Each structure stands twice: as structure tokens, then as C-alpha cells.
Amino acid sequence: MKSRMAYPYIVWLSMFIVLPLLLILYYGLTAVDGSFTLDNFQRFIDPIYLRVLWRSVELALLSTAICLVLGYPMAMIIAKTEIKRRNLMVLLFILPMWMNFLLRTYAWMTLLGRNGVINNILGWAGLPELNLLYNASAVVLGMVYNFLPFMVLPIYTVLSKMDQSYIEAAKDLGANNRKVFWKVIFPLSLPGVISGVTMVFMPAVSTFVIPRLLGGGQLMLIGNLVEQQFSYVGDWNFGSAISIVMMLFILISMALMTRFDKEQQGGVGLW
Amino acid sequence: MGEYMIDLKGVSKAFRKDQWVLDDIHLSILEKEFVTLLGPSGCGKTTTLRIIGGFEAATRGDVLFEGKSIRDLPPYERQINTVFQKYALFPHMNVFENIAFGLNIKRVPKEGIQKKVKDMLSLIDLKGFEKRRVHSLSGGQQQRVAIARALVNEPKVLLLDEPLGALDLQLRKEMQVELKKIQEQVGITFLYVTHDQEEALTMSDRVVVMNEGRIEQIGRPEDIYNEPKTPFVANFIGESNLFEGEMKQDNLVYFQGKRFQCVDKAFADTEKVFVVVRPEDVELTGKTNGIIEGEVLRTTFKGIHYEMMIKSLEDEKEWKVHSTERRTPGEVVGITVRPDLIHIMKRG
Numbered sequence A: 001m002k003s004r005m006a007y008p009y010i011v012w013l014s015m016f017i018v019l020p021l022l023l024i025l026y027y028g029l030t031a032v033d034g035s036f037t038l039d040n041f042q043r044f045i046d047p048i049y050l051r052v053l054w055r056s057v058e059l060a061l062l063s064t065a066i067c068l069v070l071g072y073p074m075a076m077i078i079a080k081t082e083i084k085r086r087n088l089m090v091l092l093f094i095l096p097m098w099m100n101f102l103l104r105t106y107a108w109m110t111l112l113g114r115n116g117v118i119n120n121i122l123g124w125a126g127l128p129e130l131n132l133l134y135n136a137s138a139v140v141l142g143m144v145y146n147f148l149p150f151m152v153l154p155i156y157t158v159l160s161k162m163d164q165s166y167i168e169a170a171k172d173l174g175a176n177n178r179k180v181f182w183k184v185i186f187p188l189s190l191p192g193v194i195s196g197v198t199m200v201f202m203p204a205v206s207t208f209v210i211p212r213l214l215g216g217g218q219l220m221l222i223g224n225l226v227e228q229q230f231s232y233v234g235d236w237n238f239g240s241a242i243s244i245v246m247m248l249f250i251l252i253s254m255a256l257m258t259r260f261d262k263e264q265q266g267g268v269g270l271w
Numbered sequence B: 001m002g003e004y005m006i007d008l009k010g011v012s013k014a015f016r017k018d019q020w021v022l023d024d025i026h027l028s029i030l031e032k033e034f035v036t037l038l039g040p041s042g043c044g045k046t047t048t049l050r051i052i053g054g055f056e057a058a059t060r061g062d063v064l065f066e067g068k069s070i071r072d073l074p075p076y077e078r079q080i081n082t083v084f085q086k087y088a089l090f091p092h093m094n095v096f097e098n099i100a101f102g103l104n105i106k107r108v109p110k111e112g113i114q115k116k117v118k119d120m121l122s123l124i125d126l127k128g129f130e131k132r133r134v135h136s137l138s139g140g141q142q143q144r145v146a147i148a149r150a151l152v153n154e155p156k157v158l159l160l161d162e163p164l165g166a167l168d169l170q171l172r173k174e175m176q177v178e179l180k181k182i183q184e185q186v187g188i189t190f191l192y193v194t195h196d197q198e199e200a201l202t203m204s205d206r207v208v209v210m211n212e213g214r215i216e217q218i219g220r221p222e223d224i225y226n227e228p229k230t231p232f233v234a235n236f237i238g239e240s241n242l243f244e245g246e247m248k249q250d251n252l253v254y255f256q257g258k259r260f261q262c263v264d265k266a267f268a269d270t271e272k273v274f275v276v277v278r279p280e281d282v283e284l285t286g287k288t289n290g291i292i293e294g295e296v297l298r299t300t301f302k303g304i305h306y307e308m309m310i311k312s313l314e315d316e317k318e319w320k321v322h323s324t325e326r327r328t329p330g331e332v333v334g335i336t337v338r339p340d341l342i343h344i345m346k347r348g
Helices: A008-029 A039-044 A047-080 A083-098 A101-112 A118-126 A135-163 A164-174 A177-205 A209-214 A222-233 A236-263 B045-053 B095-105 B110-123 B137-150 B169-186 B197-203 B220-228 B231-236
Strands: B004-014 B019-029 B034-038 B060-065 B080-083 B157-161 B191-193 B206-211 B214-220 B241-249 B253-254 B258-262 B274-278 B282-285 B292-301 B306-312 B318-323 B332-337 B341-347
Touching: A008 A236, A008 B045, A039 A047, A039 A236, A047 A083, A047 A135, A047 A177, A047 A222, A047 A236, A101 A118, A101 A135, A101 A209, A118 B220, A118 B318, A135 A177, A135 A209, A135 B220, A164 A177, A164 B306, A177 A222, A177 B060, A177 B095, A209 A222, A222 A236, B004 B045, B019 B045, B019 B214, B034 B197, B045 B080, B045 B157, B045 B191, B060 B231, B080 B231, B095 B110, B095 B137, B110 B137, B110 B169, B110 B241, B137 B318, B169 B197, B191 B197, B206 B220, B206 B231, B206 B292, B214 B220, B231 B274, B231 B341, B253 B274, B306 B332, B332 B341
Parallel strands: B034 B191, B034 B206, B080 B157, B157 B191
Antiparallel strands: B004 B019, B004 B060, B206 B214, B241 B253, B241 B274, B253 B258, B274 B341, B282 B332, B292 B306, B292 B332, B306 B318
16 A cells, blocks of 8 residues: 555656656767767866866855855854744745745846946945956855755754753853853754755755856856756767766765764754 | 751742742752752742752842852853753763763863763763763663763762653662662762652652742651641642641541541641541541441552542541551441541641
8 A cells, every 4th residue: 555655756756857867877878879988978087177077066165165154153043033033034034035046146146247236336435346246256155145045944953953951961061152062062963064065065066057147157167067068069968977977976975974974973954 | 057058048930920930939958968859740849950050040039059149150150960851961972971071171181081980980880881872871871871970070969850750660769779879979969859759758868849839848758748737748748638627625626527636736726727647547447436437439459558438427528548458348437547647737
């Protein structure tokens, strides 16, 4: 009975996840004429492409770090608020997510652009115009802005479920607030931190919309590379190969993270 | 009288305006004393403990520690440690790290920590458990680690918040003896919170019975049991028959439509009183030899005795009687009580 209930999901899974994955694998491992080859991967081991990969990782890591530094205190503040106002804060926090991702990113373009809101204000104040758009900082800003909730929510979940008696026990044993945080609260919240980091890093490393809009094509990231192969160049084989490389990369980093998570037992995670 | 270890002076607590969960608590605790706060849930015993530990602030009143007010000290500056209800052992640390937590915070040198933790582990009988994860331990073992984690800091007072509540009966009894032994070995003050009267009577030097945020009675376990001062104490500690009555004169009380000899004096004539008789103090006699005649309603076997409900033929009131003699339901018996086993307390 139970297993029969699972059939629709199995069908769904195989149609929309397994099959596309197999297709990507097929394209990645074949040449245009359909013969087996590893050339697509060999092509990727080129300094130009490796630099693109490295830049993507670099920017994603930077965005993740900024999200963590901004998100952790935010999660703590929400978790410490009394229940009634807490829901309101969480709501305010996820409210922008109800709006389309593209629209939100376009909104930043109007803010940061040469004739955008910020430069207009600066000009009105008699200050020189700034080049805010179409550079790496704009891309990082876009990533942080879009992915911050993914960092805050899992950390908030862990913090709000944390048994207060651990904190009281630590205080009882002589720890002041700073020590309580570093010795008890932070280590116990690591599962949330790890979820948050994974959930920010993964979309950040593979995004192509943000660098396209806020980077203005000046900044080629790996997501753009894949998109380019499929939409403009039409080289599905190479595009698939890059996708596979990226997936492997994410898979390995996630495996490392979960391993680290398992060593630090306890607490509640989302994964 | 020297200084008290802990002295609560008129401590009151309201979580919300005018909802007093503690009302004017006065309690003085001596050095090396084992004191138990006993009462039903919601009586304020845990709140009292948390005020002493520093986790709640008293709304009114003062908390003295060795004669000095600690009202405004945060928990980490008090020479008091707590064993929490659910132990609250740190799940991300092993047994050794848990016990060493307080010492590490105080920056005790490494060798000192090693030695102290080792001593503690042998005190709680868990030698060789240093590297174990706390979740791999049984409830009783976790309990003992929690005690060690608190005691290793050499506090002057140890607070214990229903520490045995989560253990099964057998283990609880063993731990009662264990705890008392540990207390005598380390020779510090234990302040213990429980709703289990047997636990309180077994371990304590003094018992504080609390109800609805007030102290009902403070005394040695024997006194609390034998001489309850209020009907609440009489009911809460052990079982009892409670009657409303009237003092006729010295050593003579009137209740259940009869006069009973007692050993209580200094009441006003015809003063209204409560009369308490323990079920095991009721004597069953032949039908006509007793002061009261009653009919046995139910008889239940309880192991060491029979529990019988006996309805007085006089006024239909029921008596609970414990006796090793079995009387069959329907039988009419006589009831008497020895004068010194009748407890009288003021009413109103």
C-alpha cells in the first residue's frame, strides 16, 4: 500500500530529474555526431574556462561569507523577539521573495545605474557620479540581496528551537554572555549555519541572471558560460560538460559540509 | 546564630502584573544543610530555585548569600551551581568536556582540570567515561554527569531542580541514596526541588512545603509528617482524613458528632478547628467498642496493608483506614483514635 502511494513520485522523479540528468550526461559524453568522447571535458581544462570557474567560486564564497556575517545576527535578533512580533519579522523578511526574482534584480539596476536613483541623489547633493553598476561588487550585492533569506531562515530555525537550558547551564557554570555564545550557542547552531551556507553557495555559484543584469556581461561566470553554450552557441555537448563539472563541484563541497556537520552532532538542521 | 548560607527575605515574584507566583517567601538555609522545596506543580518551588540561581529576578524582597545581597548578580558571578531538570548536558561535548566546562571558563590549568574531572568521575562512579558522548549515556548516567559538572566548580550551594523526575522508580530510589551520600561527602548545602513527598522525606534535613506561592510549613521530615500545621500539608504529605470540628475544652475535641480525647491545649473554648487523622492511625475495634460506628464500603489490598473506606453511621462521612486486618465490605465496625494521634489545627 505504502509503496504504491510512492509511484506517482517515482514517475515524477524519473521524468523531471533522472531523465534530464541522463540527457546531460549523454550530451556531455558525446560529440555532435553522437560518438563517445571526453573532448568536452578536455576543452574545459583551459585557463580561460578555469578562470571563469574560479571567479564564480570566489564571488559565491564572498557572497556566502557576507550573508553569514549579516544573516547570523539577524537570525539571532528574530529568534530573541517575542513570538507575536517574531512572525511579523519573519514575514517582512520573506515578503520580497514573493516578488519575482528578475524584477527584484531589475530594481537594483534602477537604483545603481548611471542615471539611477543613487547617482541622482549624489548629483543633487553636488557629489561626483559613481560607477556602481556592471562590476563585481554589484554582482555580489545582488547575490547577497537575493540569497540572504536562505541564510537567515535555517539559522533562525535552529536558534529558535535551541533548548534555553543549555544557555542557562553555561551561565550557571560561569560563562558570561560572550563565552555562552562562542562555547554553546554558536557550536549548537552549526547545523543551521551549514544549511544556510549550502543554500546560499549553491545558487550563488551557478547563477547567470545576476551577473548578466548587474554585471552587464562584463563578468562571465560559470552560469553564464553554460547559458551561452545552450542559448547562443548551440553547443549542447560542451554546455552539458560544464554543467556536469559544476554539479560535481557542488556535490563534493556539500559532501564535505555534511561530513563536518556529522562530527558536530546535536541541534536541528534542515538537511 | 551565625550567618545563613542563603537567606530569602520576603521574596515575591510576579511574571505579570499582580499575578503573584511567589508571595513573601522567608527562608533561611544553613551551611551543609539538605533542604527540599516540596509542593505540587505551580506552587512556586522552581521559581524560588531560579531566583536563587539568578535566572529570574525577584519582583520584591532580597536574596542574601552568606549575608550579602546577590539580588543583582548575574548567574555566572554566583558561587552557586545548578543541576537542571533535563540535565542540559551540552550535546556537542563529551563527558569530560561537559564536566570541565566550568573549569575551562575559569582558566584552571590543564593538569588541574584533568585531576578534578577524574576525581569527580570516581565520585559519581563513572570512571573511564571521559570520551563518551552524552547522548550515549543512560538517564541515570547523564544525571550523574550533570551533578559532577556542577560540583566540580566547588560551589557552596548546589541547586537541584527535580533531578530525578525523568528516571524510573528503581533508579530514582538508588539515586536518592546516592545523592544523599554525595552531599555528605562534599559537605555543601543542597537545595532540592521536588513534588515527590517520599523523595523529600527520605533525603532532607528540612522540608519546606509550598503551595500557591506561599510556604505552608518548614520543618524536619518527621515534624512535617507527624505534626502538619495546615490541612494542605496534612493532605499533601501522606494521606489523611480531614474533618471540621470544634474544641470543647483543653484535650477534648468534638467532631463527627462525637467527643474525642486529644493532647492539644491552648485553644479558645468552642474554637473552630480542623482535625487530621492519618489512615494508619485509625484503630478498628468491635462494633460497639469504638467511638464511632461505621460500615465498611470498599476494601483494597495495598501490599503491606488493606485500605478500607468506612462510612460513619453517624453522619455519612467517609474515613480512610489503613490496617493489616482485613474487614469485609458491609461489615459494621467501631473506630477509635489514640489521643496523641489526633492532630488539631486552627480553622479560619
